[in-house]
Amino acid sequence: MTATESDTRQLTYVQAWSEAIAECMRDDPNVFVAGEDVGGYGGVFGSFKGLQAEFGEQRVVDTPISEQAIIGLGIGAAVSGLRPIVDIMFMDFTAVAMDQIVNQAAKLKYMFGGKAVIPLTITTFGGAGLGAAAQHSQSLEAWICHVPGLKVVQPSNPHDVKGLLISAIRDDNPTYVVGNKLMLGATGHVPDEMYEIPLGVANIVRPGDDVTIVATGRMVVEAVEAATKLAEDGIECEVIDPRTLQPLDTDTIVESAKRTNRVVVAHEAVRFGGIGAEMAAQIQEEAFDYLDAPVQRVGAPFSPVPFSPALEQHYVPSRKTIAQGVRDVLARNLPGA
Amino acid sequence: MSDPTPEVLWDLHHRMVRIRLFEENTGRLSEQAKLPGFLHLYVGEEAVAAGVCANLTDDDQITSTHRGHGHLVAKGGDFKRMFAELYGKATGYNKGKGGSMHICDLDLGMLGANGIVGAGSPIAVGAGFANKYLGNGQVSVPFFGDGATNIGAFHEAANMAAALKLPVVFICENNEYGEFTPRHKTMAVTDVASRAEGYGMPGVIIDGMDAVAVWEVASEAIARARRGDGPTFVEAKTYRYYDHHGVKGLGVTYREDSEVEEAKTRDPIGRIEERMIEAGVASAEDLEGVHAKVQAEIDEAIAFAEESPYPDPDQILQDVYTVRAAG
Numbered sequence: 145m146t147a148t149e150s151d152t153r154q155l156t157y158v159q160a161w162s163e164a165i166a167e168c169m170r171d172d173p174n175v176f177v178a179g180e181d182v183g184g185y186g187g188v189f190g191s192f193k194g195l196q197a198e199f200g201e202q203r204v205v206d207t208p209i210s211e212q213a214i215i216g217l218g219i220g221a222a223v224s225g226l227r228p229i230v231d232i233m234f235m236d237f238t239a240v241a242m243d244q245i246v247n248q249a250a251k252l253k254y255m256f257g258g259k260a261v262i263p264l265t266i267t268t269f270g271g272a273g274l275g276a277a278a279q280h281s282q283s284l285e286a287w288i289c290h291v292p293g294l295k296v297v298q299p300s301n302p303h304d305v306k307g308l309l310i311s312a313i314r315d316d317n318p319t320y321v322v323g324n325k326l327m328l329g330a331t332g333h334v335p336d337e338m339y340e341i342p343l344g345v346a347n348i349v350r351p352g353d354d355v356t357i358v359a360t361g362r363m364v365v366e367a368v369e370a371a372t373k374l375a376e377d378g379i380e381c382e383v384i385d386p387r388t389l390q391p392l393d394t395d396t397i398v399e400s401a402k403r404t405n406r407v408v409v410a411h412e413a414v415r416f417g418g419i420g421a422e423m424a425a426q427i428q429e430e431a432f433d434y435l436d437a438p439v440q441r442v443g444a445p446f447s448p449v450p451f452s453p454a455l456e457q458h459y460v461p462s463r464k465t466i467a468q469g470v471r472d473v474l475a476r477n478l479p480g481a
Numbered sequence: 482m483s484d485p486t487p488e489v490l491w492d493l494h495h496r497m498v499r500i501r502l503f504e505e506n507t508g509r510l511s512e513q514a515k516l517p518g519f520l521h522l523y524v525g526e527e528a529v530a531a532g533v534c535a536n537l538t539d540d541d542q543i544t545s546t547h548r549g550h551g552h553l554v555a556k557g558g559d560f561k562r563m564f565a566e567l568y569g570k571a572t573g574y575n576k577g578k579g580g581s582m583h584i585c586d587l588d589l590g591m592l593g594a595n596g597i598v599g600a601g602s603p604i605a606v607g608a609g610f611a612n613k614y615l616g617n618g619q620v621s622v623p624f625f626g627d628g629a630t631n632i633g634a635f636h637e638a639a640n641m642a643a644a645l646k647l648p649v650v651f652i653c654e655n656n657e658y659g660e661f662t663p664r665h666k667t668m669a670v671t672d673v674a675s676r677a678e679g680y681g682m683p684g685v686i687i688d689g690m691d692a693v694a695v696w697e698v699a700s701e702a703i704a705r706a707r708r709g710d711g712p713t714f715v716e717a718k719t720y721r722y723y724d725h726h727g728v729k730g731l732g733v734t735y736r737e738d739s740e741v742e743e744a745k746t747r748d749p750i751g752r753i754e755e756r757m758i759e760a761g762v763a764s765a766e767d768l769e770g771v772h773a774k775v776q777a778e779i780d781e782a783i784a785f786a787e788e789s790p791y792p793d794p795d796q797i798l799q800d801v802y803t804v805r806a807a808g
Contacts, residue, residue: 210641220604258800
């Protein structure tokens with residue numbers, strides 16, 4: 145491949161996903177994959193496509209439908225010297241494995257006085273918009289962010305998928321990587337070589353001076369669309385993608401808030417107790433004197449994800465609701481301001 | 482299987498006496514309110530940990546339960562670091578961050594006691610996967626109680642170990658009670674080992690109050706796993722002299738004192754001592770000497786723990802994450 149081709153090469157979100165894993169497996173013989181349908185089928189979303197053909201059944205393991213044992217397999221193998229990637233097919237199924245994730249993976253190192261090293265990567269896909277209803281559409285990342293010992297990564301484009309996944313796999317902590325089902329076919333430039341995007345470093349996707357939008361996962365794409373539309377009316381939004389929710393790059397968010405004085409946080413998860421609530425709290429702790437309006441939260445209403453497209457389209461936050469959030473935050477003014 | 486050699490008998494006896502005296506002293510300290518937190522003691526069940534761990538190397542991994550002190554002692558755990566941990570001291574195995582329910586020694590392959598019933602088995606299966614993947618000839622052994630076989634995590638782990646043909650030996654310590662509820666109220670099978678057939682692995686029932694019997698069966702099951710022939714389920718029928726936690730054990734509402742007294746007539750340490758004396762392997766004085774020596778070690782370890790410093794408050798935020806070494 146020539147340098148020019150590598151500079152412009154386009155991959156889909158899901159191609160970047162499987163490429164990152166394949167490169168890590170070529171790089172380190174202790175990396176393996178285990179999960180439901182990850183082998184012969186290549187993963188129900190195609191995120192493990194071609195891996196078993198290249199690396200064999202010992203390194204790309206089809207497991208029983210046993211989420212607790214899948215996570216346990218990863219923990220026990222990690223503490224015994226391997227670098228596992230274990231897959232929870234739909235993010236909703238995380239609920240089935242919560243003990244192993246929350247009480248075991250997250251805590252072994254600490255409970256053992258620091259001795260255990262758990263280089264475990266848990267991959268999963270979340271998000272609504274496919275008419276998959278309440279048990280196959282959720283965005284539960286705030287649960288995981290709440291548990292000390294875990295890291296949470298949520299890539300919003302193919303380039304970040306590859307760089308963040310490589311960092312997650314190489315990280316020596318249990319790291320939960322959430323892809324988005326609606327973004328599988330999204331294309332973007334993905335360099336050919338291995339590269340890391342450091343965990344805990346936000347990306348300023350679009351600069352702007354009027355309002356800061358902090359968006360996660362697929363909402364980054366929606367926020368950029370909203371910003372483009374708002375720019376037509378002379379409203380310049382800065383869009384920040386935290387990329388990692390735990391650890392959270394509060395510095396970048398607060399610095400932006402101090403410049404724009406108005407902030408909207410947007411995620412697919414329900415508003416109540418979402419990661420946006422934590423962001424809003426931190427912004428207000430660190431930048432209260434700079435704010436001209438309360439931090440505005442955009443998220444899903446407090447109900448399970450409904451099935452019918454007629455309902456779901458009103459449920460999932462979008463460029464429209466984010467743009468409305470921006471207009472709302474601009475409409476709020478301090479008395480005398 | 483040939484009779485155990487005198488060395489094996491001495492080994493089993495030594496491991497059991499170490500566990501018994503560790504637990505009796507821990508119970509005493511607990512009743513003196515010297516130890517914080519919950520303590521689940523292993524008195525009566527010593528033959529299981531001793532008989533299994535006598536077949537393991539330091540590299541073989543075990544996972545344990547909330548009743549985990551005996552497993553660590555049997556794996557070669559250090560009394561000083563154990564008592565220091567129970568006292569919540571900085572010199573403890575877990576730097577005072579784990580306590581009784583999370584005590585571990587990764588260098589001895591002891592992947593932790595566990596406060597969640599049934600949670601150790603999936604982790605042991607993961608260790609077994611790593612052993613097969615690396616081809617290192619090691620086995621992993623999850624210890625768990627009869628009650629743990631009623632929780633989903635155990636079922637998933639057993640099925641996965643069998644499906645992937647992993648070098649894992651499941652050791653069920655059936656002490657007839659899940660906390661304070663008798664086993665017959667919580668499962669409709671008489672023998673827990675009958676569940677093994679459903680996973681496609683051999684199920685073996687042994688007298689868990691007889692260390693030699695445990696040692697023999699564990700030896701076969703572990704050798705089978707090392708050969709690559711897959712997992713085995715071993716049910717050791719044993720008994721807990723003390724309560725689910727703490728000491729009491731007698732005069733309680735959920736079981737008869739006579740049941741406890743009957744179990745004590747089958748005491749694993751008494752039995753092996755009788756056997757050793759009858760076989761001319763040891764004299765009563767020799768055996769008493771072991772008890773005295775172990776008690777002296779324990780006295781020294783308790784003094785060490787009591788004199789050790791508590792962890793500094795700045796330790797709270799240490800060890801939450803592994804920080805990658807520079808470069």
